[in-house]
Amino acid sequence: MKDKETLEKLRAYQIGVIRSVIASRQGRLGTYLADAIDRERLADTGGLADEEYYESPLTIRYDGLCRNVISLEFCEDGQTPVCLMDGWDGDDFPLLLENLSCDTLQIIAEWLQEYDFIPSAEAAPQTTSDLTADFVERCLPEYHTRYDVFRLGELQNFLDGHESPEFGLNRDEAVAERDRLQLRIYAEAVTAFMKRQPAALPGNVSLRDYAEALVDIAYEAGRRKFRSSDNSRDTAATLIAWGDEFSRQHEDTDWAEKEYLDEICRFTDEKLRSVPSKDDPNAEFDIAFLNRAVLERHGYDTATITDSDLQELAGRMGDYYCDSKFSEDLRTACGDFGLQTME
Numbered sequence: 001m002k003d004k005e006t007l008e009k010l011r012a013y014q015i016g017v018i019r020s021v022i023a024s025r026q027g028r029l030g031t032y033l034a035d036a037i038d039r040e041r042l043a044d045t046g047g048l049a050d051e052e053y054y055e056s057p058l059t060i061r062y063d064g065l066c067r068n069v070i071s072l073e074f075c076e077d078g079q080t081p082v083c084l085m086d087g088w089d090g091d092d093f094p095l096l097l098e099n100l101s102c103d104t105l106q107i108i109a110e111w112l113q114e115y116d117f118i119p120s121a122e123a124a125p126q127t128t129s130d131l132t133a134d135f136v137e138r139c140l141p142e143y144h145t146r147y148d149v150f151r152l153g154e155l156q157n158f159l160d161g162h163e164s165p166e167f168g169l170n171r172d173e174a175v176a177e178r179d180r181l182q183l184r185i186y187a188e189a190v191t192a193f194m195k196r197q198p199a200a201l202p203g204n205v206s207l208r209d210y211a212e213a214l215v216d217i218a219y220e221a222g223r224r225k226f227r228s229s230d231n232s233r234d235t236a237a238t239l240i241a242w243g244d245e246f247s248r249q250h251e252d253t254d255w256a257e258k259e260y261l262d263e264i265c266r267f268t269d270e271k272l273r274s275v276p277s278k279d280d281p282n283a284e285f286d287i288a289f290l291n292r293a294v295l296e297r298h299g300y301d302t303a304t305i306t307d308s309d310l311q312e313l314a315g316r317m318g319d320y321y322c323d324s325k326f327s328e329d330l331r332t333a334c335g336d337f338g339l340q341t342m343e
Helices: 003-026 036-043 102-114 130-139 146-159 171-193 207-221 232-249 259-272 293-297 307-323 326-337
Strands: 028-032 059-064 067-073 082-087 093-096
Touching: 003 028, 003 067, 003 082, 003 102, 003 146, 028 171, 067 102, 130 171, 171 207, 171 259, 171 307, 207 259, 232 259
Parallel strands: none
Antiparallel strands: 028 067, 059 067, 067 082, 082 093
16 A cells, blocks of 8 residues: 555656646647547557547546546646546536546556557666757757656656655666656657658658667767767757768668668767767766676675666765865876876
8 A cells, every 4th residue: 555645746747747748739638539630640550430539538437437538638727737527417527637546647647648648668768868858858849847857857866866855766666767757758759750850751761760760870979979069050960961871871771681770880880980079178088987897806796786786886986086085096197197287
């Protein structure tokens, strides 16, 4: 049985996710009839019948009865999310989401996920790069006001050891939730990107394949802190040109015979090595690393240590090092290198 505090956190998260969907639909999502966008999106999936949702309408229990939800929408204030309920007698009424139980909110969330309003997420993505974040923000204009993005920031603060709300989660559970949220947001951004692009693409590839290649190239470039110049638009134009070139090169590639990830990694690596990267005054460079082999060389048993354990251990080492020997060792290294002081 979950305690009251945990249930309230879960309710806040569920409402936040549903609220984000409503915001993405300009404040109202009807649950009876599909609009033109949804008819096109679901036409090939068997998810529509006579322009209605296949198992329409969304039904929840209220006052001990099963009632139909006409729409999910905002109140007149444009902020408060409600279910517009079918009163059956013609007197429809709004029901605040905050008054619903977690089980009922979960039913709504599952309905939204069934019809792809909430992209599903299973695998864990890599850490967000600046270029990936820029892509997501451009594709999702409401990005900074979304609850799931706010939740993502809270989780990352918690994992980074900064001050954050108490989640009632251990580190592994927090990592899993963060990664699910990141992947779902990435998937939503790619979908939004594909919807607004013209049909003609380099190499006549599908829109999804082109978007995937472009995001993969941008992610790797961001991971390596690539900047072709001080102008971010120049860097973006370079990456788009690389995405175009890759798509043309592989117009006729049968990906059942070739491994896509091997090809995109090889292509991106060659491009990044061929173009000098502008020095970033804020770039950071690792001076050490910690892995199981290092621990074993120092006589420690690593049979049960997890990646999260290694991350925490590395964080503690960084704290100890910065508090004591870092300045001394930095002066020694700079002196050996011959770097002059500003005095």
